[in-house]
Amino acid sequence: MDIKDILQLAKDQINKASSLEEIEKARLEFLGRKGKLTEILRGLAKMSLEQKKKIGGEANLAREDIELLLKNKAKELRAAGAEKIAETEKVDITLPGLASKIGHRHPLQLIKEKYIEIFTSFGYTLFNTPEIETEEFNFDLLNIPQNHPARDMWDTFFVKGNGYVLRTHTSPFQIHCMKKNKPPLRFFAFGRVYRYEQIDAGHSPNFYQCEGLVVDKNITLADLKGTIQEFAKQMFGHDVKSRMRQSFFPFTEPSVEVDVTCAVCGGKGCPVCKGTGWVEIIGAGMVHPNVLRNVGLNPAEWQGFAFGMGVDRICMLKYGIEDIRLLYSNNLKFLEQF
Ligand code: PHE
Numbered sequence: 061m062d063i064k065d066i067l068q069l070a071k072d073q074i075n076k077a078s079s080l081e082e083i084e085k086a087r088l089e090f091l092g093r094k095g096k097l098t099e100i101l102r103g104l105a106k107m108s109l110e111q112k113k114k115i116g117g118e119a120n121l122a123r124e125d126i127e128l129l130l131k132n133k134a135k136e137l138r139a140a141g142a143e144k145i146a147e148t149e150k151v152d153i154t155l156p157g158l159a160s161k162i163g164h165r166h167p168l169q170l171i172k173e174k175y176i177e178i179f180t181s182f183g184y185t186l187f188n189t190p191e192i193e194t195e196e197f198n199f200d201l202l203n204i205p206q207n208h209p210a211r212d213m214w215d216t217f218f219v220k221g222n223g224y225v226l227r228t229h230t231s232p233f234q235i236h237c238m239k240k241n242k243p244p245l246r247f248f249a250f251g252r253v254y255r256y257e258q259i260d261a262g263h264s265p266n267f268y269q270c271e272g273l274v275v276d277k278n279i280t281l282a283d284l285k286g287t288i289q290e291f292a293k294q295m296f297g298h299d300v301k302s303r304m305r306q307s308f309f310p311f312t313e314p315s316v317e318v319d320v321t322c323a324v325c326g327g328k329g330c331p332v333c334k335g336t337g338w339v340e341i342i343g344a345g346m347v348h349p350n351v352l353r354n355v356g357l358n359p360a361e362w363q364g365f366a367f368g369m370g371v372d373r374i375c376m377l378k379y380g381i382e383d384i385r386l387l388y389s390n391n392l393k394f395l396e397q398f
Contacts, residue, residue, distance in 0.1 A: 226254035268371035275364035284365040312345025
């Protein structure tokens with residue numbers, strides 16, 4: 061095969077190459093150690109000086125040609141490869157971005173924050189007490205006798221075998237508070253409470269309460285009334301009305317229940333207020349003299365009032381939520397509304 065034929069063959073082969081591997085194969089075939097052109101160059105040794113000059117010159121030109129062809133074809137293939145990658149892996153920077161999801165505060169948390177805001181503005185201090193209480197703190201020191209129905213198995217979660225209970229209300233906070241601090245006192249608490257109850261739209265075995273306690277000299281029911289009226293206005297809006305009804309709690313005397321005009325219907329009457337226009341939200345009263353004595357305070361010297369309310373109920377009223385279970389279901393469609 062003469063140099064011209066070799067060059068033609070190389071041209072054809074390099075043109076046909078469709079990958080860098082094929083280019084490399086062609087390079088070896090023509091310019092490699094056992095390559096076609098290399099063989100000719102090697103054969104020069106046996107040639108005459110004249111032939112050496114002629115054939116050597118031609119062969120060197122052919123090698124340069126082949127090298128250039130290889131280089132150009134490789135460049136072309138690389139560019140095509142890059143284009144292909146760019147096509148399949150392309151990022152469209154003009155597409156609109158994906159908004160990252162932002163969380164929402166839970167409606168109970170919103171009520172908690174509002175509650176804290178209101179009572180700190182009244183000069184109260186937040187006081188945290190445990191969710192597991194002794195029977196003594198949850199009942200006895202609050203003047204709840206052994207035979208009181210609230211102590212029944214069916215209302216209270218007892219912790220096995222050690223006299224502890226999951227607190228059934230936040231009222232033990234009153235005892236902790238009066239034992240730890242000297243009056244005058246103005247404290248409030250917020251937290252989870254537990255009751256052994258059948259779950260339905262209005263009941264859950266755990267829910268939240270908030271509670272307040274004031275102990276001072278010359279405190280009367282009128283102070284309680286004013287405090288609650290102002291709280292209701294700030295929580296539900298200035299046109300809300302409240303009313304007190306006589307009631308009973310072992311740890312307050314006298315005891316009252318406070319109703320507010322229904323925030324859902326504005327007092328006209330609806331299923332939430334059972335058509336009455338009023339909803340009961342607060343249990344309250346003057347701290348019972350026995351409770352004061354139980355923490356070493358003299359009822360002739362000190363008086364106080366306490367009030368407790370269901371946070372879930374307030375939350376449901378404020379936002380028009382019909383089922384308490386929604387508050388504990390972690391349903392995003394529900395939570396995203398707040
Ligand atoms: N602890 C009572 C309840 O759970 C509410 C209450 C608190 C009543 C403080 C009077 C005083 O129903």
